[in-house]
Amino acid sequence: MPKRWKFNRLWPTVLILIGLTVGCQIKAPQARVGSLRAAEAPSVMSFTVSMEEPASNRFRVIFQYEGVREKFVELKMPAWSPGYYRILNFARNVDGFKAKDESSHLLNWEKIADDTWKIKMDGVRTLRVSYEVAASGKGVAESQLNEKGAYISPTSVFMFVAGKLDHHIRVSVKPHQGFSRISTALEPVIGEENTFYADNFDELYDCPIYVGNHEVLTFTVGQVPYELAMQEPGDFNKDEIISALKRMIVSATGIVGEIPYKRYVFMMMGEGMGGLEHRNSMAVFTRIPRPGDHKDYQRWLSFITHEFFHLYNIKAIRPIALGPFDYERENRTSMLWFSEGGTVYYEYIIMKRAGFMSRDEVLSTFSRIIDKVEHSPGRKLQSAALASYNTWTEPFFGSEKTISYYDIGAILTMLLDLKIRHETDNNKTLDDVMRVLYQRFYKERRRGFTDEEFRGVCEEVEGTDLSEFFNYVYTSEPIDYDKYLGYAGLKLEIKEREGNRRSYTIKLQEEFDGRQLRLLNSWL
Numbered sequence: 200m201p202k203r204w205k206f207n208r209l210w211p212t213v214l215i216l217i218g219l220t221v222g223c224q225i226k227a228p229q230a231r232v233g234s235l236r237a238a239e240a241p242s243v244m245s246f247t248v249s250m251e252e253p254a255s256n257r258f259r260v261i262f263q264y265e266g267v268r269e270k271f272v273e274l275k276m277p278a279w280s281p282g283y284y285r286i287l288n289f290a291r292n293v294d295g296f297k298a299k300d301e302s303s304h305l306l307n308w309e310k311i312a313d314d315t316w317k318i319k320m321d322g323v324r325t326l327r328v329s330y331e332v333a334a335s336g337k338g339v340a341e342s343q344l345n346e347k348g349a350y351i352s353p354t355s356v357f358m359f360v361a362g363k364l365d366h367h368i369r370v371s372v373k374p375h376q377g378f379s380r381i382s383t384a385l386e387p388v389i390g391e392e393n394t395f396y397a398d399n400f401d402e403l404y405d406c407p408i409y410v411g412n413h414e415v416l417t418f419t420v421g422q423v424p425y426e427l428a429m430q431e432p433g434d435f436n437k438d439e440i441i442s443a444l445k446r447m448i449v450s451a452t453g454i455v456g457e458i459p460y461k462r463y464v465f466m467m468m469g470e471g472m473g474g475l476e477h478r479n480s481m482a483v484f485t486r487i488p489r490p491g492d493h494k495d496y497q498r499w500l501s502f503i504t505h506e507f508f509h510l511y512n513i514k515a516i517r518p519i520a521l522g523p524f525d526y527e528r529e530n531r532t533s534m535l536w537f538s539e540g541g542t543v544y545y546e547y548i549i550m551k552r553a554g555f556m557s558r559d560e561v562l563s564t565f566s567r568i569i570d571k572v573e574h575s576p577g578r579k580l581q582s583a584a585l586a587s588y589n590t591w592t593e594p595f596f597g598s599e600k601t602i603s604y605y606d607i608g609a610i611l612t613m614l615l616d617l618k619i620r621h622e623t624d625n626n627k628t629l630d631d632v633m634r635v636l637y638q639r640f641y642k643e644r645r646r647g648f649t650d651e652e653f654r655g656v657c658e659e660v661e662g663t664d665l666s667e668f669f670n671y672v673y674t675s676e677p678i679d680y681d682k683y684l685g686y687a688g689l690k691l692e693i694k695e696r697e698g699n700r701r702s703y704t705i706k707l708q709e710e711f712d713g714r715q716l717r718l719l720n721s722w723l
């Protein structure tokens with residue numbers, strides 16, 4: 200999810216153009232027979248999305264389902280986009296729905312829910328549905344089509360067949376004649392222009408498609424290819440930006456130590472609102488800042504780092520409610536304080552390790568977040584866990600009655616890391632927790648973890664009972680900052696200011712011992 204909403208600076212240009220069709224070689228997609236009888240041909244699902252009139256802000260979508268065996272097919276439009284915790288009812292953007300057979304005879308259908316179209320098949324084996332989608336969204340969860348290009352947020356464009364989310368899909372994109380490039384993390388189908396393949400709907404819904412006249416840079420880190428797609432990139436130093444992204448990638452991927460994607464795509468689509476994380480891509484509305492503006496550049500790079508690290512923390516290392524998803528309703532979890540707030544914490548840790556921030560800059564950032572938390576009117580009214588759970592109906596970043604799980608979560612994650620480092624005499628860190636969670640749940644059990652399982656792994660790595668820490672997660676109890684900061688020879692200086700304001704600043708203690716110093720030096 201977006202940590203911040205807006206970045207709007209120009210930076211200098213670059214660019215290696217690559218052709219419309221992505222060039223990497225992949226296996227030709229094989230239809231899966233599964234448990235079907237040998238005599239039955241495997242079913243095929245495919246979408247074609249076209250954009251004849253960008254100014255109309257409407258996509259035209261054709262869905263073809265061959266090999267239908269059901270009496271009725273229920274087509275559903277998702278209600279939300281994973282990572283953006285709001286019911287957006289994408290079905291409201293759909294109109295012109297038609298269902299036909301292979302000979303273009305109309306099939307009967309009825310709407311049985313706001314998001315569900317039920318089509319009577321009666322022995323017809325090929326279903327061909329067409330519909331239009333209004334695409335004038337403003338944020339990353341909704342699609343956009345205009346003269347500059349097309350951003351396809353897949354949950355807002357592609358319907359799914361009820362009960363068939365695990366079916367493989369092909370997607371053909373027909374760009375407007377004025378658009379020359381397509382960027383997406385979907386695998387291209389060899390030999391078929393602008394056609395892509397997804398193993399299932401979860402994969403399709405996790406791969407946005409960006410179409411336009413953007414610039415594209417490619418580079419590799421290790422053997423892994425990366426693509427950077429930018430709308431109106433301005434005039435920036437190509438080598439510098441690629442070098443920065445490479446350093447960030449090395450630092451971020453080093454935490455877990457395994458790269459779970461074959462290719463990664465950065466989509467930077469100019470000014471707008473926010474960013475959304477995916478397993479092997481990010482879609483962000485941002486511009487690369489001007490050269491020489493250190494703070495602006497740091498803010499931009501930490502934003503990119505945040506969205507990138509989500510490929511681990513929330514996509515792979517994830518609460519059990521966040522995948523596989525139920526696309527029709529809220530998927531609630533009490534753990535966004537860690538999935539989002541923990542990602543905020545790690546974005547600064549990664550920036551520090553990659554050499555983009557100094558220790559003082561990281562500490563002053565954490566001071567600023569503590570300051571924000573302690574001045575939040577909702578701090579005493581809502582726990583980090585409850586803020587996570589309630590996010591579907593509350594402002595993402597806190598309000599008069601709520602607390603931002605980004606802010607409180609970042610600080611709680613910092614305390615957890617300090618506690619683990621202290622209790623293990625600096626032999627273990629939060630990175631060890633991340634590696635265990637990744638290995639045990641993502642790799643071995645192929646699922647997310649419960650709140651209790653998360654706590655269990657933290658206590659297993661840290662070696663003691665973490666009741667006090669988790670009390671801070673599930674209640675609004677005041678936090679004993681000095682106790683945790685003290686592990687690293689630090690303290691929280693609180694100064695009274697005019698009005699009811701105080702200022703909170705993390706400082707070095709006047710006296711500290713070798714153990715504290717070792718912890719501080721290995722931490723930051």
Ligand SMILES: [Zn+2]
Nearest residue numbers: 200201202539
């Ligand atoms: Zn996020």
